Amino acid sequence: MAKNKLHELSNEELNLQLKSKKEELLKLRFSLGVTRMLQNPAHYRKLKKDIARILTILRERELKEQIKK
Secondary structure (H helix, E strand, O other): OOHHHHHHOOHHHHHHHHHHHHHHHHHHHHHHHHHOOOOOHHHHHHHHHHHHHHHHHHHHHHHHHHHHO
Protein backbone atom coordinates (compact mmCIF):
# COMPACT_ATOMS: atom_id res chain seq x y z
CA MET A 1 0.00 0.00 0.00
CA ALA A 2 1.25 3.48 -0.81
CA LYS A 3 2.66 5.57 1.99
CA ASN A 4 0.32 8.47 1.22
CA LYS A 5 -2.74 6.25 1.43
CA LEU A 6 -1.66 4.90 4.80
CA HIS A 7 -1.48 8.41 6.25
CA GLU A 8 -5.08 9.04 5.16
CA LEU A 9 -6.45 6.05 7.08
CA SER A 10 -7.81 6.29 10.61
CA ASN A 11 -6.20 4.48 13.53
CA GLU A 12 -8.87 1.78 13.47
CA GLU A 13 -8.34 1.16 9.77
CA LEU A 14 -4.58 1.06 10.28
CA ASN A 15 -4.99 -1.50 13.05
CA LEU A 16 -7.14 -3.65 10.76
CA GLN A 17 -4.55 -3.38 7.99
CA LEU A 18 -1.81 -4.26 10.47
CA LYS A 19 -3.70 -7.34 11.65
CA SER A 20 -4.35 -8.60 8.11
CA LYS A 21 -0.73 -8.01 7.04
CA LYS A 22 0.58 -9.85 10.10
CA GLU A 23 -1.72 -12.80 9.37
CA GLU A 24 -0.54 -12.89 5.76
CA LEU A 25 3.09 -12.75 6.90
CA LEU A 26 2.44 -15.63 9.30
CA LYS A 27 1.03 -17.71 6.45
CA LEU A 28 4.07 -16.92 4.31
CA ARG A 29 6.42 -17.86 7.14
CA PHE A 30 4.58 -21.11 7.62
CA SER A 31 4.77 -21.94 3.92
CA LEU A 32 8.47 -21.06 3.94
CA GLY A 33 9.01 -23.47 6.82
CA VAL A 34 7.13 -26.26 5.10
CA THR A 35 8.35 -25.92 1.52
CA ARG A 36 11.67 -24.14 2.13
CA MET A 37 10.91 -21.72 -0.71
CA LEU A 38 8.66 -18.78 -1.42
CA GLN A 39 6.72 -18.19 -4.60
CA ASN A 40 7.54 -14.49 -4.47
CA PRO A 41 10.27 -13.41 -2.02
CA ALA A 42 9.70 -9.75 -2.89
CA HIS A 43 6.16 -10.00 -1.51
CA TYR A 44 7.59 -11.19 1.83
CA ARG A 45 9.86 -8.15 2.04
CA LYS A 46 7.04 -5.82 0.98
CA LEU A 47 4.79 -7.17 3.74
CA LYS A 48 7.47 -6.57 6.36
CA LYS A 49 7.98 -3.01 5.13
CA ASP A 50 4.25 -2.33 5.09
CA ILE A 51 3.96 -3.55 8.68
CA ALA A 52 6.83 -1.28 9.70
CA ARG A 53 5.22 1.69 7.95
CA ILE A 54 1.91 1.12 9.70
CA LEU A 55 3.59 0.80 13.09
CA THR A 56 5.57 3.98 12.43
CA ILE A 57 2.47 5.96 11.53
CA LEU A 58 0.64 4.72 14.62
CA ARG A 59 3.60 5.65 16.81
CA GLU A 60 3.85 9.13 15.24
CA ARG A 61 0.19 9.74 15.99
CA GLU A 62 0.63 8.51 19.54
CA LEU A 63 3.52 10.89 20.11
CA LYS A 64 1.58 13.83 18.64
CA GLU A 65 -1.23 13.14 21.11
CA GLN A 66 1.24 13.10 24.00
CA ILE A 67 2.69 16.44 22.90
CA LYS A 68 -0.77 18.03 22.75
CA LYS A 69 -1.46 17.09 26.37
